[in-house]
Amino acid sequence: MGYLLPKSKLNTFLELLMHGSSFIAPVRRKKDDVVVFEELEGKTDLTRLDFTTNPQFTAKKFFMPAYEPLFTYNMKNQKLTDKKITARQRILFGLRLCDLNAVKIQDQLFINPQFTDDHYQAARENIFLVGWYCNTPPSKFCFCESMNLTHYYDLMLRDLPGKKDIYIDVGSPKGEILMRKAMKLKLKEHHEHVPKIRTPKKLKTHDIRKYFDHPKWQKTTESKCLSCQRCTTMCPTCMCFDIYDKTQTDLEHGTRERTWDSCHSKQFTRVAGDHYFRPDRTARFKHRIYHKIVYYPEIFGQVPMCTGCGRCIEQCPTQIDFVELINEMEDGK
Amino acid sequence: MKTKLGQDILCHRADMNDHLSRLRDKRAKGQKLKVGVFGITGCAGCQLTILFSEKFPALMDMIDILAVPFVKEQNYKGHFDIIILEGLVSSKADKEKAEELRARCDLLMCIGACATHGCVPAMKNFMNHPEVERAVYAKVDYLNSLDATPVSKHVPVDIELPGCPPDANQIYAVLTDLVLGRPPRITHNPVCVECVKREVDCLLLQGKPCLGPITVGGCDAICTAAGHECMGCRGPTDDANLPAMIQALQDQGYKRKDIENRLHTYASLLVDEQAKMQGVKWEKKLKRKKNG
Numbered sequence: 001m002g003y004l005l006p007k008s009k010l011n012t013f014l015e016l017l018m019h020g021s022s023f024i025a026p027v028r029r030k031k032d033d034v035v036v037f038e039e040l041e042g043k044t045d046l047t048r049l050d051f052t053t054n055p056q057f058t059a060k061k062f063f064m065p066a067y068e069p070l071f072t073y074n075m076k077n078q079k080l081t082d083k084k085i086t087a088r089q090r091i092l093f094g095l096r097l098c099d100l101n102a103v104k105i106q107d108q109l110f111i112n113p114q115f116t117d118d119h120y121q122a123a124r125e126n127i128f129l130v131g132w133y134c135n136t137p138p139s140k141f142c143f144c145e146s147m148n149l150t151h152y153y154d155l156m157l158r159d160l161p162g163k164k165d166i167y168i169d170v171g172s173p174k175g176e177i178l179m180r181k182a183m184k185l186k187l188k189e190h191h192e193h194v195p196k197i198r199t200p201k202k203l204k205t206h207d208i209r210k211y212f213d214h215p216k217w218q219k220t221t222e223s224k225c226l227s228c229q230r231c232t233t234m235c236p237t238c239m240c241f242d243i244y245d246k247t248q249t250d251l252e253h254g255t256r257e258r259t260w261d262s263c264h265s266k267q268f269t270r271v272a273g274d275h276y277f278r279p280d281r282t283a284r285f286k287h288r289i290y291h292k293i294v295y296y297p298e299i300f301g302q303v304p305m306c307t308g309c310g311r312c313i314e315q316c317p318t319q320i321d322f323v324e325l326i327n328e329m330e331d332g333k
Numbered sequence: 334m335k336t337k338l339g340q341d342i343l344c345h346r347a348d349m350n351d352h353l354s355r356l357r358d359k360r361a362k363g364q365k366l367k368v369g370v371f372g373i374t375g376c377a378g379c380q381l382t383i384l385f386s387e388k389f390p391a392l393m394d395m396i397d398i399l400a401v402p403f404v405k406e407q408n409y410k411g412h413f414d415i416i417i418l419e420g421l422v423s424s425k426a427d428k429e430k431a432e433e434l435r436a437r438c439d440l441l442m443c444i445g446a447c448a449t450h451g452c453v454p455a456m457k458n459f460m461n462h463p464e465v466e467r468a469v470y471a472k473v474d475y476l477n478s479l480d481a482t483p484v485s486k487h488v489p490v491d492i493e494l495p496g497c498p499p500d501a502n503q504i505y506a507v508l509t510d511l512v513l514g515r516p517p518r519i520t521h522n523p524v525c526v527e528c529v530k531r532e533v534d535c536l537l538l539q540g541k542p543c544l545g546p547i548t549v550g551g552c553d554a555i556c557t558a559a560g561h562e563c564m565g566c567r568g569p570t571d572d573a574n575l576p577a578m579i580q581a582l583q584d585q586g587y588k589r590k591d592i593e594n595r596l597h598t599y600a601s602l603l604v605d606e607q608a609k610m611q612g613v614k615w616e617k618k619l620k621r622k623k624n625g
Contacts (some may be wrong), residue, residue, distance in 0.1 A: 032534045032560075034534045036532060056532075056534065057529070057532045066530035067530070222574075222576075222577075223576070223577060223580070224577050224580075224581075225574060225577065226523075226546035226547060226573075226574050226577055226578055226581070227523070227546075227570070227572055227573075227574060228523050228525035228526075228545065228546030228547070229522060229523065229525060229526050229529075230525045230526075230529055230535070230546075233525070233526055233529040233530065234529060244518055245515075246506070247509050247510075247513060248391075248509075249388050249391035249392055249394075249395055249505060249509055250391060250394070250395075251395060251509065251512060251513065259530075260526075260530065262522070262526065265521070265522050265526075266521065266570075266571065266572050267520075267521045267522065279572075281572060281574065315535060315538070317525075317535060317537040317538060317546055317581055318577060318580075318581045318584075
């Protein structure tokens with residue numbers, strides 16, 4: 001099920017979607033020329049849209065902000081006040097398929113029968129996911145072809161190559177609701193298959209258990225990994241967090257906050273008694289990769305946690321390429 | 334108990350919990366903590382970070398600041414619960430002062446890169462002392478100078494908050510925790526974490542000689558967010574990968590000598606210690622002279 005939208009009418013279509021809800025889209029930041037997800041202030045901001053590259057920073061902050069207050073407390077009268085979870089309707093536009101699948105993974109973790117994170121759920125329920133299809137991979141580090149991505153979106157826009165139309169694929173009932181906003185355009189119904197994205201870079205195998213003791217891990221991390229945690233903080237699926245209390249200097253009022261944390265931090269693996277489970281850099285690096293590719297599918301089915309967006313490679317200060325690393329092991333180099 | 338440079342816990346004392354429970358008792362009885370702010374060799378900038386913060390009036394309500402020789406004449410002469418100390422040991426007088434202050438408090442909290450890592454003054458350890466002294470002072474016979482070393486080299490230190498200058502918010506958060514009798518939260522994560530959370534474009538990838546990946550955070554990436562590369566004023570993280578960092582900067586086209594100079598700016602002693610452990614050989618000739 002889908003619609004055809006003439007390319008010339010894209011801005012009109014987006015203006016209609018924008019109406020009545022906050023609209024977040026990839027724009028080029030003026031101060032440093034970096035593409036980021038930002039809330040648009042109005043129709044005029046539509047001219048700043050940029051689809052040439054995948055936004056450098058992920059959209060996970062709209063589901064779980066880097067610093068998120070959970071509740072406030074008053075120690076004097078022993079009262080807790082839940083942070084008002086504001087249910088603002090938000091449209092996230094321009095997510096690539098990798099980032100959409102990252103949302104799927106976060107949904108699996110934070111909204112499931114055993115455990116539901118209220119803050120995440122409230123944010124998630126009010127977000128509409130409108131994707132942007134990659135006709136060509138936006139970065140040479142993309143390797144999503146190897147990561148079994150599924151169609152997980154409300155709407156997906158595909159700029160049909162060589163044609164004058166954009167194909168809008170409706171992926172969920174929420175997508176139907178969203179399309180009603182654009183009823184006025186009287187778009188032609190159309191159906192077409194959204195093809196799999198092809199990327200030049202590929203991960204040759206997911207079966208990496210046999211390489212657990214491979215000397216290459218140690219060699220690479222010792223010579224290159226700075227343990228700066230940029231990879232995990234940049235990752236759209238990394239969801240570890242830390243919780244702490246922030247008491248004000250009046251010693252009465254305070255906030256309990258959570259913030260992103262990272263398995264690449266030595267402090268992260270510290271437990272009572274000052275014991276470190278993974279004091280070794282290599283063990284921490286390996287744990288990230290194995291969690292993404294081996295441990296996660298073992299629990300949640302055959303889909304790996306990594307979605308192949310390539311940010312952890314592109315944004316690594318020393319450009320450690322774990323895909324290349326595994327491929328080399330597979331090739332027996 | 335011994336404290337040494339490079340220990341990975343910034344709260345050092347094994348009996349920290351006893352102290353914290355004592356602080357809780359004091360609060361339950363409605364007593365305020367007795368706090369003193371002192372300085373030895375340093376620029377006094379760290380003391381100013383405390384005094385200039387907009388939270389200072391609230392701090393006055395929270396604790397009793399009984400001594401700040403830097404700004405007041407009449408100072409409490411007795412025993413303190415917490416002493417906040419700025420500056421490093423660079424002379425015999427400093428050493429005696431540090432020992433005296435240690436004996437006069439339960440918890441010693443060192444703030445600033447000088448007190449924790451040696452900062453800029455520690456550069457003189459790699460030069461000839463008489464030469465340095467003569468270059469700066471007209472008369473040198475009264476100086477009695479020692480190697481410039483962090484306080485923890487001489488007396489046990491309980492809490493260290495690095496930075497040049499240290500982050501006022503962090504100092505206030507730690508003091509609040511202590512007043513409540515909670516173990517203070519001091520981050521050990523590198524600056525990069527806070528940098529990404531603020532969505533700053535990586536300066537290292539832009540080709541600037543940023544030391545963020547190996548520098549302890551807690552500063553909210555204030556420099557990098559303003560477009561200036563991290564100079565490493567908060568000292569290296571406990572598991573800083575120095576060979577990889579040096580290689581990364583060399584790959585950007587920086588000269589080995591310049592990289593070494595930068596690494597030695599704020600935390601020369603700790604960097605040296607870590608380099609020794611990781612087998613890094615400095616190209617720069619470091620003449621570590623025994624100057625007494």
